[in-house]
Amino acid sequence: MEKKTSHLFPTYARWSLHIEYGEGSYLYSKDGKKYLDFVSGIAVCNLGHRHHAVESAVSEQMQKYWHLSNLFPISLQEEVAEILTSHSDTDLAFFCNSGAEANEAAIKLARKYTKRHKIITFEKSFHGRTFATMSATGQAKIHDGYGPLLPEFVYLPLNDSDALEATMNTEVAAVMVEIVQGEGGVVVAQDEFLQKLAALCQQNGTLLIVDEVQTGIGRTGTAFAYQHVPHLSPDIITSAKGIANGLPLGVMLGKMNLAEAFGPGSHGSTFGGNPLSLAAAKASLEIIFNDAFLQTVSEKGCYLRDELKKHVYTIPFVKDIRGKGLMIGIACEVDVSSVIVELQQQGLLALTAGPNVIRLLPPLTISQQEMDEAVTIITDVLNNYCV
Ligand SMILES: Cc1ncc(COP(=O)(O)O)c(C=O)c1O
Structure with missing residues (x-):
C-alpha cells in the first residue's frame, strides 16, 4: 500500500486517535471507541464538547x-x-x-x-x-x-x-x-x-x-x-x-x-x-461566572483530589497529588508518557505536564460518576505500571 505523506509541518507529536465527534465529557473515535476526555482540548472546552x-x-x-x-x-x-x-x-x-x-x-x-x-x-x-x-x-x-x-x-x-x-x-x-x-x-x-x-x-x-x-x-x-x-x-x-x-x-x-x-x-x-x-x-x-457554578468546580476538584489520594497515593512511585479546582497533577517518580498511552487504551484521555506529571483537566461540567470512572481507570493503570 502507498504510504500516506502528511502535508503538515511536524510540529506536534500527535496521538493516533482519529476523532469523529464530541459530546459533553466524551470524544468518540472513527473506529467506534468512546473516550472520557480529561484533556478538554488542553483546558479549552470547559463546558464539555458542543455545549x-x-x-x-x-x-x-x-x-x-x-x-x-x-x-x-x-x-x-x-x-x-x-x-x-x-x-x-x-x-x-x-x-x-x-x-x-x-x-x-x-x-x-x-x-x-x-x-x-x-x-x-x-x-x-x-x-x-x-x-x-x-x-x-x-x-x-x-x-x-x-x-x-x-x-x-x-x-x-x-x-x-x-x-x-x-x-x-x-x-x-x-x-x-x-x-x-x-x-x-x-x-x-x-x-x-x-x-x-x-x-x-x-x-x-x-x-x-x-x-x-x-x-x-x-x-x-x-x-x-x-x-x-x-x-x-x-x-x-x-x-x-x-x-x-x-x-x-x-x-x-x-x-x-x-x-x-x-x-x-x-x-x-x-x-x-x-x-x-x-x-x-x-x-x-x-x-x-456564577457563584453556584464555581462552587461546584471547587467541590468537584476536592472530590477528585481526595479520591485520587485515597486510591493512588499508596503506589510507591506516586509522589504528590496537587493543583487547584479541576486542574490536577499526579506527580510521579517515573516518566509518565507510557502511562498516558495506557490510559488512552483504557478509555481515558489525560496529558503530561513535564516528563513526570500526569495532568488532569476535565470539563468543569464533569459528573461524579465520570470522575469515579476516571479514578478507577487511573488506579488500575498505575497499579499495573511496571517500574
Ligand atoms: C500559562 C499559559 N500561558 C500561555 C500559553 C500560550 O497559549 P496559546 O497556546 O493559546 O498561545 C499557554 C498554553 O498552554 C499557557 O498554558
Whole structure:
C-alpha cells in the first residue's frame, strides 16, 4: 500500500486517535471507541464538547455577521469586556486570538507604560511560542535553536521570596507569573510568595502580570485563580483557552491607568475580538461566572483530589497529588508518557505536564460518576505500571 505523506509541518507529536465527534465529557473515535476526555482540548472546552448554549449563541451570530474588523464598534466586545472586568479587579480589555498574543500584548504594554525593559518570569513557566512570550518562558527546551532571544528577561525560581527580593528594583517593568504553572508540572505558587511579590511590585512601580491562560475562566474554582490569594490585585491579567469553549479568543485585562500607553494605533490584531468567538465567550461566561457554578468546580476538584489520594497515593512511585479546582497533577517518580498511552487504551484521555506529571483537566461540567470512572481507570493503570 502507498504510504500516506502528511502535508503538515511536524510540529506536534500527535496521538493516533482519529476523532469523529464530541459530546459533553466524551470524544468518540472513527473506529467506534468512546473516550472520557480529561484533556478538554488542553483546558479549552470547559463546558464539555458542543455545549448547547454555546452552539446556539454561535449559530445565532452566524446569521448576523461573521467578521467586521476593529474599524467598527463591536457591541459583543463591550459586553464580554464588561463581564470579564466586572469579575476581576480590572477595567479594560484587549481582545486577541490566543494565550501567546494576550501575553505578547501584556509585555508590550508593560514596557511602553513603565518605559522600562526588564521583565521577571519564573523557571518552568510557560507563556507562549511567539518571540516575546517564548523569551518570557523559563524553559530551555522551548528556546532551543531560536536564539538570540528577546533581551532583558530574567527567570527566578518560583516560591523563592529571597531570590525575588534580591532581583526586584525600580528597573523592572513587570513580573509575569502563573498562579498554577500548567505546562511546568501543575506547580502551585504559594499565597505568601504571591503577596510578597505584589508588595515588591508596588514598592518598585513594577506591574504585576498574572498569566491566567490556563488557570482562568473557572478552571480552579474561582473566575480567575489569583482570586484564591487574599488581597492580590494584578495590574494585568491574560487569559485565553477556556474563554470561548473552543473558539479562538484571547484577552488581556488591565487597570484603567494603563490606557494611556495603549492608544489608537499602538497595538492591534485583524481577527482579535472576532464576533463568533465573542458570542461563544458570552454564552460560556454567563454559565461559568456564577457563584453556584464555581462552587461546584471547587467541590468537584476536592472530590477528585481526595479520591485520587485515597486510591493512588499508596503506589510507591506516586509522589504528590496537587493543583487547584479541576486542574490536577499526579506527580510521579517515573516518566509518565507510557502511562498516558495506557490510559488512552483504557478509555481515558489525560496529558503530561513535564516528563513526570500526569495532568488532569476535565470539563468543569464533569459528573461524579465520570470522575469515579476516571479514578478507577487511573488506579488500575498505575497499579499495573511496571517500574
Ligand atoms: C500559562 C499559559 N500561558 C500561555 C500559553 C500560550 O497559549 P496559546 O497556546 O493559546 O498561545 C499557554 C498554553 O498552554 C499557557 O498554558
